[in-house]
Amino acid sequence: MILYHVSDREIRCPDIRHGRKNADFGQGFYLTCDREFACRWAGENAVVNIYELDETGLDIRRFDRGVDWFRYIFDNRRLRDGLLADAVIGPISNDTLFDTLGLLSSGFLKPEEALRLLSVGPEYTQAALKTEKAVSRLKFIRSERIARTDAGTLKAEREAYGKALEEELRKMAGEEAGEDAADE
Numbered sequence: 001m002i003l004y005h006v007s008d009r010e011i012r013c014p015d016i017r018h019g020r021k022n023a024d025f026g027q028g029f030y031l032t033c034d035r036e037f038a039c040r041w042a043g044e045n046a047v048v049n050i051y052e053l054d055e056t057g058l059d060i061r062r063f064d065r066g067v068d069w070f071r072y073i074f075d076n077r078r079l080r081d082g083l084l085a086d087a088v089i090g091p092i093s094n095d096t097l098f099d100t101l102g103l104l105s106s107g108f109l110k111p112e113e114a115l116r117l118l119s120v121g122p123e124y125t126q127a128a129l130k131t132e133k134a135v136s137r138l139k140f141i142r143s144e145r146i147a148r149t150d151a152g153t154l155k156a157e158r159e160a161y162g163k164a165l166e167e168e169l170r171k172m173a174g175e176e177a178g179e180d181a182a183d184e
Contacts, residue, residue, distance in 0.1 A: 025088040042147070
């Protein structure tokens with residue numbers, strides 16, 4: 001499997017302990033199989049690192065958007081990674097406008113509502129290498145300097161995401177209003 005990681009430098013030897021502990025799939029070295037998506041993270045003087053992952057002998061957990069994925073992300077955001085796997089592959093949670101899981105914890109959202117909101121927008125795949133065994137199966141191929149993604153493109157994507165999120169929130173409010181009317 002070919003994977004990409006964008007940084008400000010070439011990374012021949014990834015460090016699984018460098019990233020945030022409360023990321024979607026817990027602490028690890030994050031990559032994606034989508035080069036275009038990886039390049040969206042580019043800042044000034046960005047470098048895309050290209051790797052090949054040999055999956056042989058690795059315990060890899062794969063998620064689709066769904067309840068198990070949601071629960072795993074929810075636990076990781078609270079530093080409770082209970083999954084023992086060398087690598088985790090699945091969708092990125094789309095909660096860029098506000099902390100959906102924080103709103104869930106605060107009691108403002110029900111779990112099923114949070115899942116709906118995290119599923120709004122395009123589905124991009126991420127891979128988190130969580131063990132030294134997984135990193136040992138990651139072969140560095142090369143790195144390339146890349147240009148920052150056009151600001152207009154990113155703005156258009158954020159606007160489309162905002163509209164999709166607004167529409168989902170409107171649907172949820174309408175459903176809640178219908179439930180309230182049915183209860184009367």
